[in-house]
Amino acid sequence: MSKNYIIFGASQGLGDAFVKGLPVEGDTVWIVSRTRPNSLxxxxxxxxxxxxxxxxxQQQIPYLKETMKDIAIDVLIYNVGVWEKRGFEDDYTFDLDEVEDIASLMNINLTSTITYVQALLPHLRQAENGKIIFIGSTAGLAHTGNAQVSFVTSKFGLRGITNALREHLRKDKISVTCINPGELAAEVPFEEGAETAIKLYEGTRIPVQDIVTIVQCVIQLSPVSCVKEINIPAMTDLNA
Structure with missing residues (x-):
């Protein structure tokens, strides 16, 4: 039986891998992104x-609702997360983060997550085995040694969204899962394969194919089961 997917943050990286690696012939995928995805x-x-x-x-929520109309959604994947402008630079310091940038990060990573998913709940309730999957980060776990205050806060918050939404949807038998990957080899296109990513980063970054495989497993479970959270750091990541 064919499935309907909607994937947020799907124009490149892990989101692009989901769009290319999860659906099979006959499935439909709605790709949510600012820029045109090459997966089209x-x-x-x-x-x-x-x-x-x-x-x-939040201004395009009405457009989303109108476009989807009465379509049942089997799988919603929310793969969105922005970080501090210099968050991964050696000289990064929270002291220099601009107030406007902090507010924007929290809006995208938390407020939009809640509001856009809320808009699609009626569509998930129409499916026989609806799944919501959030892509978090090991940065949102305890004691991972990350000093990006806003990003870490938002990823902790995403886990809170997951837990509360799961309770809200328990009566509907819609499972809500948060997957927390470590550093990904997201720059390597899905079609180039896992071995390319492993070789390029000498096994220090997780191939996107691994996350696709985990999501496939969650999607295939019956409505009886609920995977709450999966943490998947790289083997070389001693902080996670």
């Missing part, structure tokens, strides 16, 4: 549709 050009029997939405505001 893939010809593999999957119906891919682009929703050009900027998640920095």
């Amino acid at each position: 050009d893939v010809n593999d029997g999957v119906n891919r549709r682009w929703l050009a939405i900027d998640l920095s505001s």
